[in-house]
Amino acid sequence: MKKHRFVCIDCPLSCEVALTEEDGKILEIKNNRCKKGEEYAIAEFTNPVRILTTTVRVEGGILPVVPVRSKGHIPKKLIRECMRELAKVEANAPIKCGDMIYENILNTGIYIVSSRDLQEDEA
Amino acid sequence: MEDAKLKRKIEKLLNKEFSGIEVSIDDGIAHLSGELNSWNEVVELGHKVGKLEVEEVVNLVTAKEVKAERREKPGLKLPKKIYDPTLPKSADVVIIGGGVTGCFIARELSRYNLDIALLEKECDIGEGGTKSNSAQIHTGIGEHSGTLKKELCAKSWPLYEKISEELDVPYKKDGLLVVLTKDTLPKVPSFIANFVSRTIIAHVIKSKAKKVGDEPRIVKKEELMEMEPNLTDRALVAVLMPNYGIICPHRLTEALAENAVQNGASIFLDTEVIGISPNGEMKKVITTRGEIEAKFIVNAAGVYADKIAEMAGAKEFTIHPRKGSTLLFDKGVGDYVNHQISEMKLPQDPHTKGGAVLKTVDENINWGPTAIETADREDTSVTAEEIQSILKKYGSIIPNFSTNSLIAYFSGVRAPTYKEDFYIKPSKKVRGLINVAGIQSPGLTAAPLIAKMVADILKNGGLEMVEKESFNPIRKKSTVFEDLTLEEKEKLVGENPLYGNVVCRCEHVTEGEILDAIRSPIPALNVDAIKRRTRAGMGRCQGGFCGPRVAEILAREFDIPLEKVTKDGGGSELFVGKTKVSLMEGK
Amino acid sequence: MIDVDVAVIGGGPAGLAAALSAYRNGAKNVWLLERNPELGGILPQCIHDGFGNFIFKEMLTGPEYAQRYIDEVKKTGITVKLNTMVLEMGPERLIAVNPKDGLLDIKAKAIILAMGCRERTRPQILIPGYRPAGIYTAGVAQRYINMEGVMPGKKVVILGSGDVGLIMARRFTLEGAKVEGVYEIMSNPGGLTRNIVQCLNDYDIPLHLSHTIVNIKGKKRVEEVTVAQVDSQMTPIKSTKRDISCDTLLLSVGLIPENELSKMADVAMDPITGGPVVDEAMETSVSGIFACGNVAHVHDLVDDVSKAGETAGKGAAEHISDKIKKRKVPVIVKGGRNIRYVVPQIIRNEDFDKRITFYLRVNDVEEDVKLVLLSGEKLLYKRKENVVKPPEMVRLTLLSKFLENVGNELTIEAQK
Numbered sequence A: 001m002k003k004h005r006f007v008c009i010d011c012p013l014s015c016e017v018a019l020t021e022e023d024g025k026i027l028e029i030k031n032n033r034c035k036k037g038e039e040y041a042i043a044e045f046t047n048p049v050r051i052l053t054t055t056v057r058v059e060g061g062i063l064p065v066v067p068v069r070s071k072g073h074i075p076k077k078l079i080r081e082c083m084r085e086l087a088k089v090e091a092n093a094p095i096k097c098g099d100m101i102y103e104n105i106l107n108t109g110i111y112i113v114s115s116r117d118l119q120e121d122e123a
Numbered sequence B: 001m002e003d004a005k006l007k008r009k010i011e012k013l014l015n016k017e018f019s020g021i022e023v024s025i026d027d028g029i030a031h032l033s034g035e036l037n038s039w040n041e042v043v044e045l046g047h048k049v050g051k052l053e054v055e056e057v058v059n060l061v062t063a064k065e066v067k068a069e070r071r072e073k074p075g076l077k078l079p080k081k082i083y084d085p086t087l088p089k090s091a092d093v094v095i096i097g098g099g100v101t102g103c104f105i106a107r108e109l110s111r112y113n114l115d116i117a118l119l120e121k122e123c124d125i126g127e128g129g130t131k132s133n134s135a136q137i138h139t140g141i142g143e144h145s146g147t148l149k150k151e152l153c154a155k156s157w158p159l160y161e162k163i164s165e166e167l168d169v170p171y172k173k174d175g176l177l178v179v180l181t182k183d184t185l186p187k188v189p190s191f192i193a194n195f196v197s198r199t200i201i202a203h204v205i206k207s208k209a210k211k212v213g214d215e216p217r218i219v220k221k222e223e224l225m226e227m228e229p230n231l232t233d234r235a236l237v238a239v240l241m242p243n244y245g246i247i248c249p250h251r252l253t254e255a256l257a258e259n260a261v262q263n264g265a266s267i268f269l270d271t272e273v274i275g276i277s278p279n280g281e282m283k284k285v286i287t288t289r290g291e292i293e294a295k296f297i298v299n300a301a302g303v304y305a306d307k308i309a310e311m312a313g314a315k316e317f318t319i320h321p322r323k324g325s326t327l328l329f330d331k332g333v334g335d336y337v338n339h340q341i342s343e344m345k346l347p348q349d350p351h352t353k354g355g356a357v358l359k360t361v362d363e364n365i366n367w368g369p370t371a372i373e374t375a376d377r378e379d380t381s382v383t384a385e386e387i388q389s390i391l392k393k394y395g396s397i398i399p400n401f402s403t404n405s406l407i408a409y410f411s412g413v414r415a416p417t418y419k420e421d422f423y424i425k426p427s428k429k430v431r432g433l434i435n436v437a438g439i440q441s442p443g444l445t446a447a448p449l450i451a452k453m454v455a456d457i458l459k460n461g462g463l464e465m466v467e468k469e470s471f472n473p474i475r476k477k478s479t480v481f482e483d484l485t486l487e488e489k490e491k492l493v494g495e496n497p498l499y500g501n502v503v504c505r506c507e508h509v510t511e512g513e514i515l516d517a518i519r520s521p522i523p524a525l526n527v528d529a530i531k532r533r534t535r536a537g538m539g540r541c542q543g544g545f546c547g548p549r550v551a552e553i554l555a556r557e558f559d560i561p562l563e564k565v566t567k568d569g570g571g572s573e574l575f576v577g578k579t580k581v582s583l584m585e586g587k
Numbered sequence C: 001m002i003d004v005d006v007a008v009i010g011g012g013p014a015g016l017a018a019a020l021s022a023y024r025n026g027a028k029n030v031w032l033l034e035r036n037p038e039l040g041g042i043l044p045q046c047i048h049d050g051f052g053n054f055i056f057k058e059m060l061t062g063p064e065y066a067q068r069y070i071d072e073v074k075k076t077g078i079t080v081k082l083n084t085m086v087l088e089m090g091p092e093r094l095i096a097v098n099p100k101d102g103l104l105d106i107k108a109k110a111i112i113l114a115m116g117c118r119e120r121t122r123p124q125i126l127i128p129g130y131r132p133a134g135i136y137t138a139g140v141a142q143r144y145i146n147m148e149g150v151m152p153g154k155k156v157v158i159l160g161s162g163d164v165g166l167i168m169a170r171r172f173t174l175e176g177a178k179v180e181g182v183y184e185i186m187s188n189p190g191g192l193t194r195n196i197v198q199c200l201n202d203y204d205i206p207l208h209l210s211h212t213i214v215n216i217k218g219k220k221r222v223e224e225v226t227v228a229q230v231d232s233q234m235t236p237i238k239s240t241k242r243d244i245s246c247d248t249l250l251l252s253v254g255l256i257p258e259n260e261l262s263k264m265a266d267v268a269m270d271p272i273t274g275g276p277v278v279d280e281a282m283e284t285s286v287s288g289i290f291a292c293g294n295v296a297h298v299h300d301l302v303d304d305v306s307k308a309g310e311t312a313g314k315g316a317a318e319h320i321s322d323k324i325k326k327r328k329v330p331v332i333v334k335g336g337r338n339i340r341y342v343v344p345q346i347i348r349n350e351d352f353d354k355r356i357t358f359y360l361r362v363n364d365v366e367e368d369v370k371l372v373l374l375s376g377e378k379l380l381y382k383r384k385e386n387v388v389k390p391p392e393m394v395r396l397t398l399l400s401k402f403l404e405n406v407g408n409e410l411t412i413e414a415q416k
């Protein structure tokens, strides 16, 4: 039997979730204040995932970059690869919050969307 | 004293205290060479020789503990697009160094029908000692009698009323209180010390102050505490010197430079002198921007003055850098003191006036400076020890002062020679080279007369100088939004909306003012230059809020990418590049 | 002179919520003054997720969270003035300026302060050394990277483990920079645990507790910093000094409420929070001036900021319509054992709300404590906590009828 401790990051309460396993089989999960903590601990133990937030370059906007996020979790180990992929992207202003920026990144099935409105630069 | 006799006298000193050091005498100037262990010993040696009847000391002795001086490779630092004026082929006078000394000389000479070119290696004027001094207009009381420093200082301070008016720079006379306390004479039993302080020392100070033209008066404890309620109760008595003043050195230097340019002088920033070939009627000055021929060269290069003289082949003095650090507090606490205050402690350090608590023209409180000999001419670091010693020293003069309001600390390097006096004279070796060296404190105060002195030297040296009728001594400062009345603000924003865009939230500096600085006769080329001109970034948040906005404006105005914007010239770029780039390169 | 009902200074989450709430509670002519070219305060640069968990039950990014409130404001008749800096303030009067309208002289029946906070800078923590380029506060670097698209550096050392610093450690790393480590003078991290996990641990960035920076080297651009461990008196231990080569030093050493305007209007300040003393309606010592969000005390969660904005907005609306009834005896709220501060600091209204929320921070990390509310000896309320930490603000909400007979003093403390 092996014990693991995962600090849940799904909300600021930061529960220290305790997971007990034997040969990869999860026996018990405790110390989480809500269900999300359980899901989180399972994911951390099997395949840790994260939300990715970053920016992509913009052509013709009031700012040179627009913030984007993954619409769903991305395997942690693919995060850096995703960053390299997104570095190549250039979006065109105007952009609405929620606009699709990148479809199905690295075949994860996850979309990257913009997370703010960005107007065109009039000047 | 004749050279041979002088040499014997110095050798005696060397044999006794500094074995292995060689001396030679050339025309009254002592040349020292060899090696000692520490830098402090090198300085001590220089000072000891300087005390003898030498005219100056060239101290080339090295210290084992100090690595060979690192010099930056010369070369143009700014991207071309920003600032690229071409040097003229020739000038009557080339001034090297754009500190307060050089700028005052440029302005003084712009009264005459002369081609003047001032060359400054940094990307702004006033980046040397001029940028980080205490801003005091001294009266000369602190200088040893018989020195040129004292003479020029005592005659210069009365000129500042007029100068500040002509040039529209803030100047005020808060007066200096030299406070005698229970610790003034620490080694003497206290009842005697107190008595001596009140009866003798105060009167000695008073009579010294009179001699430099001040109108001093002795202030008894009760009145003293009324004048300065936050003063330590260790205070016994004080001498008030009402003519001690404060000026803004940045704004003074900027105004001088602008006024000189208005009157026909040319100023070249980012132009470093890297060689001088002094032969012939016209001397060639070689710079990072090309060459320029000059009838006369004025060397006002601050801590590098000896290097410049050496380039021309005139080893006549050595500068030994002495740095001074200062702490600066937020405006909000400005009402804590009403005068400049210093505590008299005997015996005094022979090479500094001891520092003071004072209030700048912008009502920031200022504590300092320290005085530390350093081998590095650009050592503007502030050490932990200095911070602690300043806090301790001044904290004991005005106790209970909330040091939380500290907003900045900085250090400046003084440029003394070993005679510890100004060295203003034509070179003995190179005709047409005028050295304006050793301009340590009170150099800011003495600058107007230093400039006059240089003009006289040039005249006597054969330069034909005709006063221009068109010379206009008046220079108006550009708009300061914060100082305007509501009605004036309203009118201004109506005329130009950019004055309605507040960029610096702490000092309320507007975009209009920043553009004024960028487009002024001496253009502000970087973030620090804008800060000095407009105060944007000088407040509580120290540029946290306005820094990004100022950088953007600079990039826009000079049409350069944000990554090329610098803090204070080449090498101090704010950014390493755009985001994403290194990811795309796959690194 | 322009007459308005409520003037809100600052269009961050606090100001947005306050303006909306004032409007919804019946104030007619509400003005929202913001010096930036867009609304949202600090949020547009906080592009990471973690906002709105309580209010929207979603993990939004900063800009998304702000957008929701901005969209709401657009639906109302609130007057929004962007690029508008408030320069001066007195009771019921504001002077502001913007390039379009010029100088605005505003008379307001109620004023809501929502100016947020600023970051502590180098002089406040006395790091010796040179003053080269390459020293940034974390929030400034955040703005550069996330909004201007430029990289302040490639090799970064971070001083202070506040949330912004932790977030930026990850952000720099993701953008291809090397973060050499985070150095924290205290023996506990300054930021939320979740940020330690997802920003440092995920990327193997070391966190050095009980460490500080004792020197900065480099004349033009940062070249090296010297770090050292500190002893229990926070004095650097000489023998532990070591140099770290880097081109950037990021400071994440605390936030200070931005109260220059409040001081102009003689609003009484709480020296511990750094913000005005407020009551449960977020009204300050000056009648008709309210304060909410980071200007009142530094929050770690935007949800609490919005909530406080709502309260202040309601208070302002009720102030105008004279609905607020003052208690005969106000109640002074005090922090007891292991409590650094409590907001509100005073309760002085009758029936302002059914519930009253106390926000508090502790001094030290403590496990298994009871948070108790005492009126003299009398225990009014208690709650068990597994652990309390200084970086994590604690919320205590209770029905205001609990406070009916409390007398004139209330103490909140952590009991073992």
Ligand SMILES: Cc1cc2nc3c(=O)[nH]c(=O)nc-3n(C[C@H](O)[C@H](O)[C@H](O)COP(=O)(O)OP(=O)(O)OC[C@H]3O[C@@H](n4cnc5c(N)ncnc54)[C@H](O)[C@@H]3O)c2cc1C
Residues within 6 Å of the ligand: B096, B097, B098, B099, B100, B101, B102, B103, B119, B120, B121, B122, B125, B126, B127, B128, B129, B130, B131, B132, B133, B134, B135, B136, B137, B138, B271, B272, B273, B274, B300, B301, B302, B303, B304, B305, B308, B323, B324, B325, B369, B411, B412, B413, B414, B439, B440, B441, B442, B443, B444, B445, B446
């Ligand atoms: C800590 C401190 C406190 C002081 N307090 C006071 C005070 O209260 N009152 C007072 O009267 N005085 C004071 N002083 C003295 C005063 O600041 C100086 O005397 C004065 O600023 C010297 O000005 P400067 O122009 O001679 O030198 P600097 O300001 O050093 O100017 C020299 C210039 O020459 C340039 N230069 C150097 N080499 C080259 C080259 N090769 N090519 C081109 N340009 C070059 C430099 O970049 C520099 O800008 C203080 C000094 C210090 C350091």
Ligand SMILES: Cc1cc2nc3c(=O)[nH]c(=O)nc-3n(C[C@H](O)[C@H](O)[C@H](O)COP(=O)(O)OP(=O)(O)OC[C@H]3O[C@@H](n4cnc5c(N)ncnc54)[C@H](O)[C@@H]3O)c2cc1C
Residues within 6 Å of the ligand: C009, C010, C011, C012, C013, C014, C015, C033, C034, C035, C036, C040, C041, C042, C043, C046, C048, C049, C050, C051, C052, C084, C085, C086, C087, C114, C115, C116, C117, C139, C142, C163, C164, C167, C258, C261, C292, C293, C294, C295, C298, C299, C300, C301, C302, C303, C305
């Ligand atoms: C980097 C960072 C990361 C954070 N991460 C999280 C997180 O993950 N989750 C979470 O829930 N919370 C987070 N927070 C906390 C939360 O975002 C803040 O507490 C909140 O934004 C504070 O809101 P505010 O409205 O009080 O201040 P601000 O957002 O700072 O807004 C104040 C506004 O007032 C304006 N203003 C100031 N003075 C004037 C004036 N004189 N005239 C006109 N306008 C003025 C300013 O321009 C600014 O827009 C984070 C905060 C920061 C700084």
Ligand code: SF4
Residues within 6 Å of the ligand: A008, A009, A010, A011, A012, A013, A014, A015, A032, A033, A034, A035, A036, A037, A038, A040
């Ligand atoms: S388990 Fe639930 S309550 Fe605990 S940190 Fe995770 S999301 Fe928050």
